Amino acid sequence: MAASTAAILASTPFSSHSSKSSSFYLPPILGKKFYGGIGVPLKKGRSQFHVSISNVATDISPAQEQVRKLAASKENQRPVYPFAAIVGQDEMKLCLLLNVIDPKIGGVMIMGDRGTGKSTTVRSLTDLLPEIQVVAGDPFNSDPVDAEVQGPEVREKLMKGESLSIVLTKINMVDLPLGATEDRVCGTIDIEKALTEGIKAFEPGLLAKANRGILYVDEVNLLDDHLVDVLLDSAASGWNTVEREGISISHPARFILIGSGNPEEGELRPQLLDRFGMHAQVGTVKDAELRVKIVEERARFDRNPKEFRESYKADQEKLQEQISSARSFLPSVTIDHELRVKISKVCAELNVDGLRGDIVTNRAAKALASLKGRDKVTPEDIATVIPNCLRHRLRKDPLESIDSGLLVIEKFYEVFT
Known part of the structure; x- marks a missing residue:
């Protein structure tokens, strides 16, 4: 086609290319609610103690909190390839940015050749994600205002008139591994508390962690059918319901679903494909000069990631400002x-x-x-x-x-x- 990939975002501020395009762009080819304090005596002969259903396991000691913060800081220091440094693939970048601006678009399915930077681009998005208000210590990233994205404990506190501790945190990106178990994805019983304290407590899974954030599935077309069913259920309702060992709990699971894959490795189920708001096709760059530039930039990043990221700091900050401004301007x-x-x-x-x-x-x-x-x-x-x-x-x-x-x-x- 006449238009090149570099012209896709010619009119957007984050494109480094200019274009004298025509008037239109031609794109390239609860079950029962679960609350605490309910005693459930076991039958004789099965156990020596009574089991009480406690609240969701969110109690964190100061030492655990310090370890969590340290781990988070270390994770933030991991070198991530800057979004602004990615050459070409403007269609994919535009789809990702639009979903960050309006999460209700419903996510992106990225399909393309091997080695075209699909995973690198998605993971580079973490630096650009804006901050949101969440209830401190809540495993579901509950919104202090919107009841549709509040966990059961937060809603109970609000019903009792209790005050909430609110903190600002970046939108979370959660990777869903292909080999993950259903319990790890949906959540399960906290075995440690069951054995040491004799209580049944819910241990949240990846869907809880991804609430109000991004759930990324690499090689999504290779995902097991039972996990696809879980994703379909959560994506359709925005809630995840878990039935385990006498516990019935529902929690919000509203996330931006991003998937990537190679069409040669298999097709995606139509039901799941329809759940993605947008579909981006990624092709191998054919221009020799552009390929050389991509290789050189990647080699420069591998040699000194910190220095490479520093060289794109201004561009990254400009992108962050544009996204933040667009999010606030969107309702008008x-x-x-x-x-x-x-x-x-x-x-x-x-x-x-x-x-x-x-x-x-x-x-x-x-x-x-x-x-x-x-x-x-x-x-x-x-x-x-x-x-x-x-x-x-x-x-x-x-x-x-x-x-x-x-x-x-x-x-x-x-x-x-």
Whole structure:
């Protein structure tokens, strides 16, 4: 196509390239609620003590807290490749930034060739994540105001009129390993407390840790089916319900789901693919000069990560400011009724199942307008994001050779012009 990957974000502040593009961009190809204090006597002959269901296991001693803080500081010092230093792959970078600006877009599915920087780009996003207010010591990163993302203990405290200790923390990114067990993902019984104190306490899992944050699954198309079912359930409802050994607990699990993978290694289940708000395709860079630049930058990072990160500090801080500004400006962005009708017409004529495509396209276009500092969505904004929002929702035709992203943009021009 005429437009190169470098022109994708030409009008956005974080692109280092300039472009004299035409008017539109052509993209490349609770069960029962669980509260504390309930005594549950065991039957005779099974145990010498009574088991009481306690609150979620969140009590942390000062020593444990100090160890946790030390571990967190060490983790923050690990060298992460700067987001601003990533060359090319602007489609993937744009999708990630839009989801940070508006988490309700629903995440990103990144598919592409091996060695194209998918995992590196996603993990580099951690430096740019803004801070949010959370209840101190809560394992679910509960919001002190929004009841939809509050854990059971926080809601109980608010019902009793107790005051909450609030702290600022960065949005969390949690890696979901392919070999993780269901108990590790969903949460399970705290065996140590059961043996030492004779109480049943819930030990939160990765879904609890990812609440109000990002859940990243590398090689998501290789994920076991039982974990895919867990993700589907949580992504659909925003809650995780755990039934273990007489305990029934539900906690919020609202997260930005990011997945990456190589299509040659297997297809993704359609139900899970539909849960990703956007789909980014990543290809191997063909330009020799650009490939040399990528190799040189990576070698410079490997030689001295600290010095390399320092050289991009100003660019990283500028990006952080742009994201923070866009997040605060987003509620004031509007989209005309006429444009919303045309978006839905594109979805209808492409036979997109459900209304998720309409919703995501509207949200992504508003997030892009906010990133550009505008309070109104333009057709150019829609043209930029609509292939990423719809290409993975089209019904697959085995006889169709044209890329689904091109089908979307062709229908866009047909409807909008």
